[in-house]
Amino acid sequence: MKAIRCEKKSKGEMTKDKILAEAARLIHIKGFEATTINDLVKATGIKKGCLYFHFSGKDELSFAVLEKAKADFFAFLDSLLEGKTPGDRLNNLFKGLQDAQRDMDFSGGCIFGNTALEMGDKDKNLSAFVRGVFDEITEKVQKVVKAAQVTGQVRKDVPAGILARHIVMTIEGGIMLTRLEKCEKPMKDCVDSLRTLIGLKK
Numbered sequence: 001m002k003a004i005r006c007e008k009k010s011k012g013e014m015t016k017d018k019i020l021a022e023a024a025r026l027i028h029i030k031g032f033e034a035t036t037i038n039d040l041v042k043a044t045g046i047k048k049g050c051l052y053f054h055f056s057g058k059d060e061l062s063f064a065v066l067e068k069a070k071a072d073f074f075a076f077l078d079s080l081l082e083g084k085t086p087g088d089r090l091n092n093l094f095k096g097l098q099d100a101q102r103d104m105d106f107s108g109g110c111i112f113g114n115t116a117l118e119m120g121d122k123d124k125n126l127s128a129f130v131r132g133v134f135d136e137i138t139e140k141v142q143k144v145v146k147a148a149q150v151t152g153q154v155r156k157d158v159p160a161g162i163l164a165r166h167i168v169m170t171i172e173g174g175i176m177l178t179r180l181e182k183c184e185k186p187m188k189d190c191v192d193s194l195r196t197l198i199g200l201k202k
Contacts, residue, residue, distance in 0.1 A: 012054070015046065015050065015054065018044055018046070019044055019051060020061075020065060020068055022040060022044045023035070023062075023064075024065045024068065024069060026043060027062070027065055028108045031114065032062055032119055032123075032126070033118065033119075033122075037051065040061075063126075066111070066112075066133075069111050069112070070133055073112075073133075076096075077093075077140060079096075080096035081140065086147035086148035087151065087154065090144055090198075090200055093141070094191040094194065094195070095191075097175075097187070097191075098184065098187050101175060101179075101187050102184055106181075106183060106184065107182075109176060110172060112134065113176060115130050116130050116131075116134075137168055139164075142160050142164035145164050145167070146160035155199035158198075163198050166194075166197070167198070171191075173190065174186050174187040174191070
């Protein structure tokens with residue numbers, strides 16, 4: 001049996017990971033504009049010069065945070081879109097996203113939705129990045145919806161693309177209200193209404 005080789009990260013890579021993790025945590029809570037380099041220095045205990053060694057400035061760091069958040073989220077999304085049938089995959093998606101908000105104690109919301117609200121009118125590059133993320137999410141959901149239409153598990157009188165876009169928009173609204181009200185009812189209502197709208201049974 002061939003041994004699995006595990007490569008240890010260098011000290012520099014671990015430092016960069018630490019900066020990214022703390023930046024993501026702060027940005028998720030405070031937003032991009034309110035999070036400062038000094039906040040990161042205080043949170044990480046890393047000197048400012050070291051931070052600038054890894055990231056040229058706040059813009060580069062912001063994009064790095066979003067890139068990592070995107071990679072992590074799509075890995076999570078792919079794990080949810082599993083199941084024996086397309087209908088099962090959609091139900092797993094709804095349940096998984098609902099559970100995720102509960103696990104987060106209904107705090108933080110969605111970093112992509114937060115970024116869209118905060119920076120949509122202020123930063124064209126961040127806006128374009130987030131728009132691309134939502135487009136990719138919608139495309140993944142659309143494929144499952146289309147497959148569910150073929151199997152008769154989802155209504156067929158509305159195009160799959162429209163249903164998928166509505167699913168993504170409704171879930172984002174549910175996440176926002178769940179964060180605001182600090183309880184799972186908005187997300188539960190959101191998921192229940194989506195099942196009714198697309199004709200999906202549990």
